[in-house]
Amino acid sequence: MNTLPQVSANPLAAQAAAPATGGRNALDLYLQSLAARVTGGISPIAMQLAFQDWWQHLAVAPGKRAELASAWWRMLAIPVPQADAGADSRFADSAWRAWPFAAYAQGFKQLEQFWSQATSGVPGVAPHHADVVAFTARQLLDMLSPSNYPWTNPEVMRAAQASGGRSLIDGALNWRKDLCRRLALPGAVVAEPVGASYTPGKEVAVTPGQVVYRNALIELILYAPQGEKVYREPVLLVPSWIMKYYILDLSPHNSLVRYLVQQGHTVLMISWCNPGAEARDMGMEDYLQRGLFAALDQVHALCGGAPVHGVGYCLGGTLLSIGAAAMDSGEHPAHGKLATLTLLAAQTDFSDPGELGLFIDDSELAFLDALMWDQGYLNGDQMSASFQLLHARDLVWSRMMREYLLGERSAPNDLMAWNADSTRLPFRMHSEYLHGLFLHNDLAEGRYLVAGKPVALSDIHTPLFVLGTERDHVSPWRSVYKIHLLCGAPFDFVLASGGHNAGVVSEPGHANRSYRIRPAHRSPNGYSSPDEWLGQSESIEGSWWPHWQQWLLRHSDRQRAAPPVVAPEQVLGRAPGSFVVQR
Template sequence: MKNAQLKVVPAAPTPAPAPESAPRANALDLYLQSRIARLTGGVSPIAMSLAFQDWWQHLAVSPGTCSELAAQCLGGLAAPASAETGGDSRFDSFAWRLWPFSQYVQGFKLAERFWTQATTGVRGVAPHHAEVVAFTARQLLDMCSPSNFLWTNPEVLRAAAASGGRSLANGALNWRRDLCRRLAPPGMAVPEPVGPNYVPGQDVAVTPGEVIYSNELMELIQYAPQTAQVYREPVLIVPSWIMKYYILDLSPHNSLVRHLVQQGHTVLMLSWRNPDRHDRDMGMEDYLQRGVFAALEQADRLGGGEAVHAVGYCLGGTLLAIAAAALDSGEHGRPGKLASVSLLAAQTDFSEPGELGLFIDHSELALLDALMWDQGYLDGDQMAASFQLLHARDLVWSRMMREYLLGERTAPNDLMSWNADSTRLPFRMHSEYLHGLFLRNDLAEGRYRVQGKPVALADIRTPLFVVATERDHVSPWRSVYKIHLLSCAAIDFVLASGGHNAGIVSEPGHAGRSYRSRPASGSGYNSPDEWLAGADRSEGSWWPHWQQWLVRHSARQRVAPPAMGLGRVLGPAPGHFVLEC
């Protein structure tokens, strides 16, 4: 029946204890630190200064290294200009091989080599500090690239001459529009620069379905069947809470949800609510109990007690791994059982988190905690700025050159529009996640607790299908691979081409897609490099490979599709939460 009353999961009978990561300081301290965080974009100037102090002081007492750097610098200056660009796509055009632009490239490449040598391998520097210094040096160099300036970029000069200066005028207009959009008061509608708007429920997230359950934290969507018979086991997808769920249900041609439904699976999807400052005290336990466990109960009800194929993407996969460990341990008494667990670009060991770990230390988190304490949440734009910093060459400088110097706009697509549809993160949950998982690595080391009881990934006995992507800077594939050291379950591991998002949204028929796989075996542990050397490379999408794995872990006999919500629905997909700004 339509428009039924929303079922709300009651709060836990006893309030959760305050997080260990809660700032222990008075309001004046937090206020000042939050102002600093706003000014620096969340980057701790104290952490940065300590890293550079560690580096230069050790460099100062390394005269041999300093002599080598000086000789390298002098040798580079004396060398003739080279036409090679070192595979840097910014300098692919033949015009960069002509004088004087070849000189600019040579000087830039010399500076890159010098600073790479100067910031790596200095004896005595703490590894984290060395990584911070090297990363900062790369960012500053990319800012000064000759491709970023009018008079040193031959492509910009040629476009300006060919268009009679129109390209520069268009670039100035693009800059003005972007500035107005950034300075516009909250709530003011500012037209998008170019191309269509991808609206959930109209252009994306259009796979037919119904919201069958809702509480204060999430809506649960059941998608309408598209086959006469379906597999008995429902597929429950847990997306990350730092993104809107519809990255897995974009346009019809690249929707993972539609692909599964068309193959005869009953698919359920969590749609997380976009929290505000009133939700500041929602923690990881809330997301587990009122999110994953509540959804599993509904999937169990819908499937008539059949086991559930659970799928988690990014942090949703981390949360799902915690839930699976709790369920398989038998210590938590939750209803429902799992037929399989699929983790998509999800880390469970955070000891080597990649470049994102550069922003995770005690000083950085103290500043970030103060910022979230002040706001009640971490704003999506603030989080997006950190990811842009990791890829500043492509996401900042190359884009600015194209849009402001060449006067070109890139027409948005569904993935770009989703990426701009940011979400917020509650203060308590994000603080617990960063301190407990990223900083202390509690999950991998057996200290993470669910309802006061420790959980261990070694308790997972449910078959695992784990997907990583080759160029993932959020969940590096070797970090994802560490699940092999933590769980005793049978693990099928797949390494897909692409990055954190495009490698997962890898629809069949997409040109240039491939993946590497190697059947699970009982022959003992293989290192990541050994696994890679023995893996088979297949052209195309990994989706059909995974879907066949789901079939092998499903009952052979299919059944008639269950009624939508077993006759109780709350409204059509995509629901209300995904539309919240």
């Protein structure tokens, strides 16, 4: 088995020649890494520049200041209608309609409206800076919401009264357990975290299969077929390495892997390693060559050279599109043949990445690079903190109110367990990903290099199935849709209900699931904008999985074949393998 790159124990010496830092001085990196530890990788310089841009332009905009002064006066003199506060889920309980809690909610909503007006529409402010200021103002206001404090929240007071104060005691104990778990030293015995009852290979990731290939970066899992005949074209699933692969193989009832196997497909899965500091110099090229291409070579050999249905989720889909562009260009080795390409919530054009773009500019990436350089990787807690910040109202403050003020714990489920099972990202790979794709948009603009040669998505000729999800805060669906402008291959675009994870895990029979497609008779000959597509689409109740599986069949040989046979010496273990349980 290949081993991960080894580096010197001295990070200053090791990084001196590492190209991922762009030739930055090691002393500068060291000092910035110290600051980044305190700020969690957030650049105070970027924040200062954004707010300086905002207030200086506001200072020379007397008309805007006059509007704000008038709005402030109206806010003090004219109450906001009750319906405005009631529409906010934080104030949905009927107790918020009674005095004095109605006044708290109304005053808070007025304050939100004022600051929304104050941080938008200031002439001359750079759009990125305006977004940063508005986002920061929302986060600070969410922290001050009356729903977050026991003496201003009628639900908390009612629960405390009904339980004789037990709810507040339970909340304090919940807070204590979480604090102890966060501060615990490595190896210390602490209370089980949420989702600990879901273990890969026991409660989740239980679809039967075998590990048939392993290198330093991936394990390749071949799932056991159901029946003596399968569709000739295998399905290779390429998950994102930001989290563990079993988002696509959760519990038996909502496993995409199990569903595909039951439909008669040969299914294989890439399981990425969970790298440590020893992998700091592994880059995007490693993930392409030793990850995707190595897996495709193995699938090609196992399945007798049959074309492969490639399926990529999130960053795995971005990697798959890069690989497909390289293969279809004829300028790179073939690694077999792709029958189709399925991109699930995967961006290829990063010019409009949504609120994640708030954390992406030169200053922010300099601080994040310094933090990763110091550690050798970005750990899962640091990454998940950024995602939580994007939806702090639901993922932070509402959860804290429920668990620490009401004393309630959310019942764990498989998706929560997967979300808590984070991975690390090698320094070089993550730096190249953020700089090359997010910051400079190299893939969409034809500058992304594979083996030293630029690749273009316009070279892709393989039929595409592209899935966006309506409430995706990681890969906004309008950003996913931009592949229409980059690739001329025939493809279907589907918009599923839900968010980045729940919209993909959308098994048949799941309540309140739907998806949107544009019927063939409404499809124009030319390009349609995302909003035009949305207006021409129709909603279909249920899961998108059967719709997609039928699309796969339309691009498959209907003649069934025997499943691939694996020699005993090639079997390296049972699914889910060893990489998925790495900590």
